[in-house]
Amino acid sequence: MAEEIRLMKGNEAIGEAAVRAGCRAYFGYPITPQNELTAYMAKHMLAKGRTFIQAESEVAAINMVFGASSTGARAMTSSSSPGVSLKQEGISYLCGADLPAVIVNVARSGPGLGGISPSQGDYFQATRGGGHGDYYTIVLAPKGVQDAADLTYEAFSISEKWRVPVLILADGLIGQMMEGVVLPEPIDPATLPRKPWAVGHAVEMGRPYNHVTSMNLVPDELEAANHARYARYELIKKDINRYEEIDVEDADVVFVAYGTSARVSHGALQMARAKGMKVGLFRPISLWPFPYARLHELAEKGKRFLCVEMSMGQMIEDVRLAVNGKAPVYFYGRCGGNIPSQEEVFAEVARLMGK
Structure with missing residues (x-):
């Protein structure tokens, strides 16, 4: 059941x-x-x-x-x-x-x-x-x-x-x-x-005693461990490369947003689509590792990107790394505990698209 x-x-x-x-x-x-x-x-x-x-x-x-x-x-x-x-x-x-x-x-x-x-x-x-x-x-x-x-x-x-x-x-x-x-x-x-x-459990498992620590005072050993x-x-x-896409294939502008900002951006996307504007949403789920490869593919297809964040702009740096100069990347954010509204995000993408 x-x-x-x-x-x-x-x-x-x-x-x-x-x-x-x-x-x-x-x-x-x-x-x-x-x-x-x-x-x-x-x-x-x-x-x-x-x-x-x-x-x-x-x-x-x-x-x-x-x-x-x-x-x-x-x-x-x-x-x-x-x-x-x-x-x-x-x-x-x-x-x-x-x-x-x-x-x-x-x-x-x-x-x-x-x-x-x-x-x-x-x-x-x-x-x-x-x-x-x-x-x-x-x-x-x-x-x-x-x-x-x-x-x-x-x-x-x-x-x-x-x-x-x-x-x-x-x-x-x-x-x-x-x-x-x-x-x-x-x-x-x-x-x-x-x-x-x-x-x-060393005796019952038939193995040597384990010593769990992050300390290593031998430089060559610590270097090898880091490598x-x-x-x-x-x-x-x-193995871990997670994201969600909505309406990205025919989109001219793609929102890139995670968490609460992605929910807001989805609402803005629906408002834009209702007016005939080709807007999509790319939501990273794994922030590390970040899904660089898929964003790069979208950039090579001529998409533009609008990062929507509840900050002064932090994820935008990973988006720029992913795009690697292949497409414009814009930013819209609120901070201080303010949550952007879907109307605000819609207005920003409409401005970018000249609507």
């Missing part, structure tokens, strides 16, 4: 998807606008006999994730923009130790303490590693509640496959909105296979 549709907040759907994915340990610290996620995990993780800890700080929470992940457990944390900044040292440690983890950022406006309204100003932080050293995290961007649940559920297996943390980059609107969602089938954590790289990690990143780029 198919799972029934449930009306849930985005934050709650992320939490339920994580529980159903077999998350064994959640560590977090309160910050708006993701507090419903922490509250949901407090109730449902403990009810299932799993680990929930409200840590004394974001720094403590991410280091608890490191410890739990090193044992092979599916571990997770969540926060919002300033809190994720505080976690960056620990995220770098996770990447340096090749540990899987799921990290959720329900982003708010900034910089600094900023405000509690939605924003997409954390794109650079998410897609460029965010902390010290040479590393990346896999970044997935939902556009709604169903997407948020599906991507969170899948993030655990992706992270374990590649031994790279996966960051779910949502925003305050997606976290707070309520939509119908069909939830995935639950996984019993006890049925998940043990990890050969994890600490513990090996980047070789794995190249494989990830071939």
Whole structure:
């Protein structure tokens, strides 16, 4: 029998998807606008006999994730923009130790303490590693509640496959909105296979003891480890290359937008199409790896691109890299917690098209 549709907040759907994915340990610290996620995990993780800890700080929470992940457990944390900044040292440690983890950022406006309204100003932080050293995290961007649940559920297996943390980059609107969602089938954590790289169980698994750390004081060894990690990143780029397209084939101008901005752009697209304007939408779902190749193909077909972001313009740099001078790239954005309306975006594309 198919799972029934449930009306849930985005934050709650992320939490339920994580529980159903077999998350064994959640560590977090309160910050708006993701507090419903922490509250949901407090109730449902403990009810299932799993680990929930409200840590004394974001720094403590991410280091608890490191410890739990090193044992092979599916571990997770969540926060919002300033809190994720505080976690960056620990995220770098996770990447340096090749540990899987799921990290959720329900982003708010900034910089600094900023405000509690939605924003997409954390794109650079998410897609460029965010902390010290040479590393990346896999970044997935939902556009709604169903997407948020599906991507969170899948993030655990992706992270374990590649031994790279996966960051779910949502925003305050997606976290707070309520939509119908069909939830995935639950996984019993006890049925998940043990990890050969994890600490513990050395005797029963008949292998040497593992030492999980990001520290290496021998330059040649650390250099070799970084080269090996980047070789794995190249494989990830071939494996994860996700996007959604709407009406791009005959489009003269293509919106490029992710998350909430993609929802707004879809509304603007429908307004434009109703007036006979050939407008399309390209929505990156994997922000790292970014779907450069497909955007380049569209640029070679003579498309123009309008990036729509809830920031001063960050993803536009990846769009320009993808287009590589083959087509014009324009920008429309709102920031400070303001969300662009579909009427505003429509007016901008109409101006570009001389309508």
